[in-house]
Amino acid sequence: MLLVIYMAKIKVRLYGLIPAKFVVKDIDIYKPFNLKKLEKEIISKYGDVIHKDYISDRGLLNHQLVRIGDSSGRRLDYEDDISGIEEIWFIVSISGG
Amino acid sequence: MKGCTGRLLRVNLSSGAITKEKIPDEYLREYLGGTGLAARYLYDEIPVNGDVFDENNKLFFSVGPLNGKQFPTSGRCNLSCRSPLTGIWLDSSWSGKFGYNLKRAGYDAIIIEGKSPKPVYLYINDEQVELRDASFIWGKMVSESVRDLYEQCGDKKASCCTIGPAGEKMVKTGCIIGDTTKAAGRGGSGALMGSKKLKAIYVYGSQSVDVPDEGVWKKTVKEITAKINENQTSQALKAYGTGVAMATAPQTGDAPIKNWTLGKWDGFEKVNGIAMAKTILKKHSPQCHACPIHCARYVEIDEGDYQMKGEGPEYEAMGVFGSMCLNDNLESIAYANFLCNEYGMDVISTGSSISFAMEAFEKGILTLQDTDGIELAWGNVEAILAMIRKIGDRVGIGELLGQGVRKAADVLGKGSEEFAMHVKGLEIPMHDPRAFFGFGPTYATSPRGACHLHGYIGGFDGAGVMPEAGLNEPQEPHALKGKGFLAKIVQDYCSVMQSSIICFFTLYSVTPTDLAKALTAATGVSYDAQEIFKIGERVFNLQRAFNNRFGLTSADDVLPGRILTSTIGGPNEGIVPNFEEQMKEYYELRKWEDNGNPSKEKLHELGLDFVISDLYG
Known part of the structure; x- marks a missing residue:
């Protein structure tokens, strides 16, 4: 029997969630996946350095403070299908001067 | 009041007269300093008629109770006048160490009036105050002017502010630069300074500033500095x-x-x-x-x-x-x-x-x-x-x-x-009301025109809370309700910050309760969060009344139509603020009349009774 495992590589920008860090990471994740699964993967990898304000009581990212979007800037939330997306931004609002 | 010097330096460039005046104690208690004190003085002293470049337009430089010691971000200085660019109220502040030196020289404020017949600079070294010939720096770029000014005046611990060629030529977007790069940028104050032939102010101060209890003050400074350091936004700003x-x-x-x-x-x-x-x-x-x-x-x-x-x-x-x-x-x-x-x-x-x-x-x-x-x-x-x-x-x-x-x-x-x-x-500053709806009413009502600092919404819209003012949850940036409220509370708080005066980047970490505590430690007057909001509201409404006297009405509280139409593409395509409803909410909360004047009741509540007869006859 041939076992095929679908693995996706997704570029994730974590801007400001880790204090003073603006990092771009490639994350490998099994398909199918959704935003909730991706957030869990992010928290498993970086949860110890992401500021506590940005993690919700449910162990996901706190969407009140973390804004999520695709590379075009379209906002994303849990109900959106992100399976075809290659890049996702997670940002916190920082206002310049 | 402790924490303040209680002294104002009045410099008349026409006559060359320099006097040192006592500032009424109630002005300091009710307006603190910075932009608040400026509003209280300039409301009385700038006549409603006349051109912005008339000699009776004045420049008001001011610090507040938190300047002159080691309170975090307290190097700032405010300047105010009637704006050459807009014809209405202007305040602008800059960082560096000018505010620190001015306070330690023994002054809460400098008021510049009249016009000099020739280029001069104001030299302040504690009690020694002189108008000096500035012909050696007139016509020079800012960095060259600053270099030559320090060479003549000497002390590297001092500070200065100057204008460049734009201010000298009265370009209406000309500004005042603190030392070589810290701009009090907005509204054309440099053009007014140039019209007065005042090239620069050099200031050095060596006197200490009294606070009621040095131990309490130091503890307060330490606590608030730690909060600023721990804040994520502070860390991001520090990094990049x-x-x-x-x-x-x-x-x-x-x-x-x-x-x-x-x-x-x-x-x-x-x-x-x-x-x-x-x-x-x-x-x-x-x-x-x-x-x-x-x-x-x-x-x-x-x-x-x-x-x-x-x-x-x-x-x-x-x-x-x-x-x-x-x-x-x-x-x-x-x-x-x-x-x-x-x-x-x-x-x-x-x-x-x-x-x-x-x-x-x-x-x-x-x-x-x-x-x-x-x-x-x-x-x-x-x-x-x-x-x-x-x-x-x-x-x-x-x-x-x-x-x-x-x-x-x-x-x-x-x-x-x-x-x-x-x-x-x-x-308009580089913050789009289609991205953060709170900027809509903020820009429309700021006393100096489109301004992101009179209500530093960026620190709150979608990001922050202010329980002291009833903001208990971060607002969604595109929320259809609450932006009038958000604009008001942030404007009032920012007015206090710019009267104290400290940097707006502490807005992310220094709460109204913290600021009240700091002001209490500095002055000995017992302030709480509600009291400082009232001061902020008082200052904001007095600046509003200043503008009302120059003919500003609700018809001026508008945004360019382009901002109320969608961007082409991008994250906010198809999204525009519900501006009319925002403004309705804002006006109701402000208790402003339909014509744009603060209501008599509001003016009375804020202790601004002296304004009522000007606006209502």
Whole structure:
């Protein structure tokens, strides 16, 4: 029997969630996946350095403070299908001067 | 009142008279200092009639109870006047160490009146105060002026503020620069200083400032400094400067693109604080007095066409000379910023005027004949730099653009008023109300015109809470309700901050309760959060009344139509603020009349009874 495992590589920008860090990471994740699964993967990898304000009581990212979007800037939330997306931004609002 | 010197220095440039006056104690208690004290004095002293360049327009420099010691970010100084650019209220503050020195010289404020017949500078060394000949620096760029001024005056611990050629030539977007790079940018105060032939103020102060209990004060300073240090936004600003916000602009849509039309621009990848750190950044700039944030950047460009050394571009410069002009050349943006500092010109107004001119050129309203053959095409770096020089030298098309986009559109006509992006004559900062709805009522009602600092919404819209004012949860940036409320509370709080006076970047970490505690420790007057909100509201309404007397009404509380239409593409495509409802909510909370005046009841409640007869007869 041939076992095929679908693995996706997704570029994730974590801007400001880790204090003073603006990092771009490639994350490998099994398909199918959704935003909730991706957030869990992010928290498993970086949860110890992401500021506590940005993690919700449910162990996901706190969407009140973390804004999520695709590379075009379209906002994303849990109900959106992100399976075809290659890049996702997670940002916190920082206002310049 | 402790924490203040209680003294004002009055300098009459016409007569040369210099006097030291006592400031009424109730002024200090009820308005603190900074912009609040300025409002209280200038409301009485600037007559309603007359031109902005008449000798009876005055410049008011002021500090507050938190300056002169080691309170974090307290190097700031405020200046106020009737704006040459807008004709209404202006305040603007700058960082560095001028405020620290002024307070330690023994003054809460300086009021400059009259006009000098020849270029002078004001020399302050504690009690020694003199007007001195400034002919040796008149006509020089800012950095050269500062260098020569220090050479003559000596003390490196001192500070100064000066104008450059733009202010001397009374360019209406000319500003005052603290030392060499810290701009009190907005509204044309440099032009007023130039009209008075006052080139600079040098100040050195060596006196200590009394507080009621030094131990309590030091403990308070330590606690608040720790809070600022722990804050994530402080840390981001420290790491990458204010330009860090350009990195998130593709997602928020905060930074305007192509004179506020587009919603998407690939150039953000190259034009942001992180990109700057990887390229031209050498180190953090020398910090402002007692500042734990260190947002300023020191950059060096050693080769090529844009060689410069000095303070790098802030977020606003990256916006106006970058995305607004479709220019993704970061070195050229740094150089454009450098040129503005050298001429002594407001970056936001200058860049916005150039973006406006580019659109006028694209539409054929401006031609090569108007621009002396310069191709004012989007993204043309050389055209941007040439325009800055023309504005600063007040030559060619620069003569018109240096009067701001409102005036430029009045003169050019042909529909250009549709894309002249200003409120009350002040060009709009690089924060889009379509990204953060709270900017809508904030811009529309700020006393100096479109201003992001009189209500630093960016610290709250979608990000922060202020339980002392009833904001218990972060608001969704596009929420249809609550933005009038948000604008009001943040404006009131910012008015207190600029009366205290400290940097707006502490807004993320210093709560109203913290600020009240600090003011209590500084002054010995028992303030709480509610009391300081009342002070902020008092200051804001007095500045409003100042403008009402100059004819400002609710009809002026508007945004350009372009901001109320969708961007083309980008994260906010199809999203526009429900501005009318926002303003209705705002007016109700402010208790302002339909004509835009604060109501009699509100004025009475705030102790502004002296205003009632002026507005209501």
